[in-house]
Amino acid sequence: MTLDTRSKAEVVNIVLAKYQNDSSMLVGILQDIQAELNYLPREALEMTAEVLSIPLSRVYSVATFFKAFSLKPRGRHGIHVCMGTACHVRGAEKVLDRFQTELCACAGETTPDMKFTLETVNCVGACALGPVVVVDGEYEGQVTAEKVKSIIEGCK
Numbered sequence: 001m002t003l004d005t006r007s008k009a010e011v012v013n014i015v016l017a018k019y020q021n022d023s024s025m026l027v028g029i030l031q032d033i034q035a036e037l038n039y040l041p042r043e044a045l046e047m048t049a050e051v052l053s054i055p056l057s058r059v060y061s062v063a064t065f066f067k068a069f070s071l072k073p074r075g076r077h078g079i080h081v082c083m084g085t086a087c088h089v090r091g092a093e094k095v096l097d098r099f100q101t102e103l104c105a106c107a108g109e110t111t112p113d114m115k116f117t118l119e120t121v122n123c124v125g126a127c128a129l130g131p132v133v134v135v136d137g138e139y140e141g142q143v144t145a146e147k148v149k150s151i152i153e154g155c156k
């Protein structure tokens, strides 16, 4: 069975079984569910709370505390434009503007075709390479507005 054919409930059950329904592992459980489903659907959070016998509010508080978690569906490709100080002074604003124009999506949004989610981050620890853009976990350094289109086209 592929991930595409797995239901949300099946994914949650598999992840919870992996963690032996241990509520102290809630962060890891949510990370794994998101890794499988690409976001944390409401049904998955409800099911997690029920199976772990913990309040749904606790699950939501963890899911909303960490920026890495998303309660909305994300695009297949994640583009994170660093807006930290070092990147900002080297032109990150222009890079972000170009991504927003090319994708017709603002930072924090996902394109209607679900292909891209554009987000900003504050320093990814590679300041010397700035402006930095992280595409699907891969760092691109010294990004200029002119390079944006080819970065997008490089995402299959």
Ligand code: FES
Residues within 6 Å of the ligand: 082, 083, 084, 085, 086, 087, 088, 122, 123, 124, 125, 126, 127, 128, 130, 132
């Ligand atoms: S400010 Fe962008 S990597 Fe540090």
